[in-house]
Amino acid sequence: MPPAKGSAPAANKILDGHNLYIVRPTKRLIPDFPTWLQCFSVYSAVLILKYPERATSLLLYQKNIAYLSQRFRWPSWVVYDNSFRSEAADNAKTDWSLIDYGVHSRSFHNQTLIRDSWCANCHSVDHLQADCPYAKTGAPPKKRPAAAPYPMHSKRPNAPICMNFNRTNLEHYFHQSIAPATHRSYNSAQTRYIKLYTQISIQPLPLEETHLCRFASFLAKDNITYTTIKCYFSALRRLQLSHNYPEPMISSFPKLECVVKGIKREQAHKKGETPKRLPITIEILQKLRVFFEARSHETDAFMLWAAVTTCFFGFMRSGEITLPSESAFDPSSHLGFADVTVDDISAPQLVKLRLKASKTDPFRKGVEIVIGRTHNSLCPVAALLSYLAIRGNRPGFLFLFADGRPLTKSRFILKIREALSLVGIDSSQYAGHSFRIGAATTAAAQGIQDSVIQMLGRWKSSAYQLYIRTPKDKLARYSSIIAA
Incomplete structure (x- = not known):
């Protein structure tokens, strides 16, 4: 009516x-x-x-x-x-x-879970005290423990066990299973998938082969690369598991496999080979040294040169010596002044960096990066100690500009590209990872064993081989060696 x-x-x-x-x-x-x-x-x-x-x-x-x-x-x-x-x-x-x-x-975008609604008897967040089996025993409510805020059940003897599973604990540990950066990329993929199928009124979960084929085609038309699409599938697998659906056997979908191969072939035909990031070599380091020495009256030049040599000789990722943003400093994760030690105060021969968190250290055990003297103009120990003498023992991030702002990844790459351009090098194919690639390439060229390179770069697999760039003239010499 x-x-x-x-x-x-x-x-x-x-x-x-x-x-x-x-x-x-x-x-x-x-x-x-x-x-x-x-x-x-x-x-x-x-x-x-x-x-x-x-x-x-x-x-x-x-x-x-x-x-x-x-x-x-x-x-x-x-x-x-x-x-x-x-x-x-x-x-x-x-x-x-x-x-x-x-x-x-x-x-529920950016909403936090309720953590202050809990059962006083068994400390579960899945029910209130009135619905707990402990409430029937007549025992007084226990005070919530500080060390274990959300235990699965009480430890009182002869008490009925609360079988209500603590979903808050489960989701917390499930969330902690991947790194924050992976969370950000996964959230982007999951949001895109849900938005697509919500618009056409199709239930996005559980995952089906037809849905994934359509999604892959949609991404390909939007110029998303083959490798990114594969990462999106990992994000969707996690989305399904987070909603308690069975493990999606994405790798066993035959039609999806054909669709993804077709996308890969088409993108390779259209764009050709994607240009690889070039390595920072010893020759380039020498040019950067001359560039920064010419600006030795600037404090920032000492800091940038120390960051460059530390990143190269420590086989470090640029994200390990920089911050994602100026306000992102976390003493429990990022490098600080206290994380730098030497073997001898009077005549230091090596520097140790305590890396508290990294890509290959999800459990935050920490790792020690040892960098020794090179006894030449590229010495990373001399560069870092010279910078620290100017920096002082101020709290905060290790690498600071003269105005007190920390060195962010974007600004580090910008400064290095500016320096490369000013010394006559095309900087378009150089990025933060070029130092790690250059260190592996230089070590291989000097005949250092593969196992040592893998250890220095903290690679868990043979992925370090992808970082080694063998010069074409050296490859050409192998033909004469084979023919001899």
């Missing part, structure tokens, strides 16, 4: 061939879950009266909202409920028993 007189303007929507007059709400959002449950009981009763077959799905929807209200703070779960019901009014085929991941992503 049409809206009553004097009410707010109505929006006419069609549901199963019937006109629905939806009046804009004039009241505030529902303040808590008990109030929502009371309202939803009336709402679902009206729907079940018209559509009795929807009773089961509506009860499951009520269970989903109860679960979301325990995981996320108000009003994010209310926003999800409003958005879901609004979209369901437009689409009669909406399955109310399943969580809509598109609406979920928009409603």
Whole structure:
């Protein structure tokens, strides 16, 4: 029936061939879950009266909202409920028993889990004290322990075991299984996938071969490279596991394998070989030394030259000697003044850098980078000690500009490219990783054993071989050696 007189303007929507007059709400959002449950009981009763077959799905929807209200703070779960019901009014085929991941992503973006709603008896966050089996024993609530804030169950003898699994703990450890940088790239892929299938009203999970084939084709048309698409599949695998679906056997999808191979062949035909990053060689280091020595009156020149030699002779990634942003310094992860030590204060022959976190150290055990004297003009020990004498023992990041700002990765690459251009070198194919590539290439050219190169660069596999750039003239000499 049409809206009553004097009410707010109505929006006419069609549901199963019937006109629905939806009046804009004039009241505030529902303040808590008990109030929502009371309202939803009336709402679902009206729907079940018209559509009795929807009773089961509506009860499951009520269970989903109860679960979301325990995981996320108000009003994010209310926003999800409003958005879901609004979209369901437009689409009669909406399955109310399943969580809509598109609406979920928009409603709970950057929302934190509730951590202060817990059971005082067993310390679980999946139920309240009144619903805990310990409550029936009559024992007084235990004080929440500081060392283990979310234990799975109480250690009281002869007490019933709470079988409700602590989902907050599980999600926390699942989240910690990959690095923050991987999280950022995975989130981008997952958001793109969910957005695509939400727009065409297809349930994105569980993963299906047809869905992945369409997604790969969509990415290829958007000029996403073959290697990035493969990384996107890893992100989608994690998305499926995070929602408790079975392991997706992506590698066993035959049609998807053919589609991905087709994308790879087409991109190789169109673009040819992607230009590789060039290595920083000893000759280039000599030119950079002359460049920075000419600016020895600038404190920043000492700092940049120390960073260059440390990165090269330490086989380090540029991200290990720089910060992602000026405000990102974390003493527990990044290099500081206290992380530099020498073997002898009066006549140091080597410098030790304590690297607290790195790409190949997900468990934060830390690793010690040892850099020795070279007894020539490129000596990294002399460069680093000269810079530290100017820097002093100020707290903060190890490499600081004269104005106190830390050395970020983007600014490091910018400064190096500027220096390369000023010494007559095309800097377009040089990046932060060029130092690590150059160190591996130079070590191989000097006849250092592969196992030593792998150890110096902290490579866990034979991936270090991809970093070694053998000059073409040296490759050409092998022909005469073979023919001899």
